[in-house]
Amino acid sequence: MTKDELTELVRNAGVVGAGGAGFPTHVKLQATDIDTYVINGAECEPLLYVDQTLMLNWASYLIAASQAISSAIGCKVVFGVKQKHGDCINALQVAGGDVCVLGDYYPAGDEVILLHECVGRIVPEGGLPLHVGAIVNNVETLYNIGRALEGKPVTHSFVQVGGAVSSPGVWSVPLGVEASRLVEAAGGPTIDEPVFVDGGPMMGQYHKDANFPVTKMTKAILVLPSNSAFARYENMPVSVMLRQARVACCQCNECTMVCSRYLIGYDLRPHKIMQAMAYESMRLPEIVQSAMLCSECNLCSGLYACPMHLSPRRVNQVIKGAMRQQGVKPQFEKKAIYPRAERPFRLVPTKRLMSRLGLDTYDVHLPFNGEFVAERVKIPLKQHTGAPSVPVVSLHDEVQEGDLIAKLPDNALGANVHASISGLVEEITSEYIAIRASSL
The missing domain is CATH 3.10.20.600 (Ubiquitin-like (UB roll))
Incomplete structure (x- = not known):
């Protein structure tokens, strides 16, 4: 199978990142000069268990899919899995997979951190994994690529x-x-x-x-x-959150000391951004635009770091949203990035985080x-980064599970959408397509 054939199968199947922003996977696969494909099995958020379920029950299937990708792209494949998930590591290795063993800290699953740990490369500020010759997908995305290779869409x-x-x-x-x-x-x-x-x-x-x-x-x-x-x-009104940021931040810099992107070497200092929100004279462009480097891991907030119970993450989200709305794309200095010397001593163990959060x-x-057996579904037309998908079915159409019901928009970033159950199209709006199961 060629790279173009792989990309077309994935595109037709509507595969997107299964988690995060849902970036269309076929676009990632079009990148050139890729030598490493990293499967993110860190599942570093507290309480999450889905990727572990997949690795334990479908290890051979995942390895087969990864080998097909490796052959088509001409790259090596490595799975990033936490050491504490020994049963997952064993299942993947028995099936023939190469595993990078990760420490049990948060956020080990951030793709910038994962690439440093598994490949020894650091994505440049404002850059993407492809800029260091890598593609990162999570475990369920790999599973969906495997299904795409069989001609089965994401349902x-x-x-x-x-x-x-x-x-x-x-x-x-x-x-x-x-x-x-x-x-x-x-x-x-x-x-x-x-x-x-x-x-x-x-x-x-x-x-x-x-x-x-x-x-x-x-x-x-x-x-x-x-x-x-x-x-x-998470539910605090933006106006209240910004007012608190202006009046209560004590500039202790605890948020910066645990910031995973700061520790990896990025010029991101959340306490400086909070200071900039409080004092207009401190609102230097380079400080404000550094919010775009935030992974939004949330360690900086009062959930873990901030003694004043503020949320630099929410402030960064507001800044990022405003910059995107205005079409501002910061240009970051191209420079060598090295992890800070204190990083090994500042990593936050997942157990400690879990305990702190109760x-x-x-x-x-x-x-x-x-x-799960569904009687009715309302399938969103936008389940991905990019433009909403365009319906290709009509009201009262009979559809089968896996049928294309909305297509990737022409000349736009997006993904195909397929029927998740067999049944009758009951409703079509600008946001979703509703289907009632035919067996009912």
Whole structure:
């Protein structure tokens, strides 16, 4: 198989990053001068278990897919897995995989950190892995590439339901299933007034209800107390958060001392950005634009570092959003980057983070419960970085699981979308396509 053939299969299947921003995978595969393909199995967010489920149950399948990629691109493949997940490491190695063993710290799964640990290269400021000859995908993305090689599109996502539920577990879920249905399948909340997190506790999106759909990017649905620090930080109005940043930051620089991007050598100092928000005279362009280097790992906030209970992460998010809206693309100095000498002593162990967050009681082994059966789905037309997909079906059409229902827009970044169940198209809007199962 050639690289072009691989890319076309992945494009047709609608494969995007299964987690994070959902960047279309076929675009990554088009990069040139790639010598290393890194599979991110760190799963460093507290409580997450999906990638481990895949590595334990589909190791041979993952290795076969990685070998096909290696042959098509002409690169080596390495899996990054934490040492504490010895059963996953063993499964991959028995199947013939090359494993880079990672320490148990957060955020080991940040692709900038992962490449340093596994390949010994540091992505330049404002750059991408391809700038150092590498591609990074997570485990489920690799699984979906394997399916694409068989001509099968992305129709399901592996999703865990965890936290304060009666029966936490992992399911293979049709895209477009409402999260509330999965929470019900997990026995429902065990606490009053919960919040629902799409993703991990540190970087996920917080919702007051579970009326949001499963997408290609969904990895977890966590049920957590609404009065927790997590919910307070994530739901704080932007105006309040910026006002606090101006009046309460004491410039202790604890946020900078644990910043993973600062420690890897980037010129990112969250405390300087907070100072710039407080005093206009300190608002130098190079300081403000450094917010674009933030990975949003959330260690800087009062959840871990800030003694004043502020959130430099949220401030950085506001700055990044404003710069993108204005079309500002900072140009960072091209220079050699080296990890700071204190980095080995400043890494945050996952166990310590879990304890600090009060999540220990939810850290349990999760069973794989097979496929979730859906009666109805509302499949979003935008489950990826780029433009929404364009519907190619009509109201009342009968579709089969795997049929193309919305295509990649012409001359735009995006991804194909396929029916996740067989049934009747009930609704088409600018945001989603709803399908009711034909068996009902």
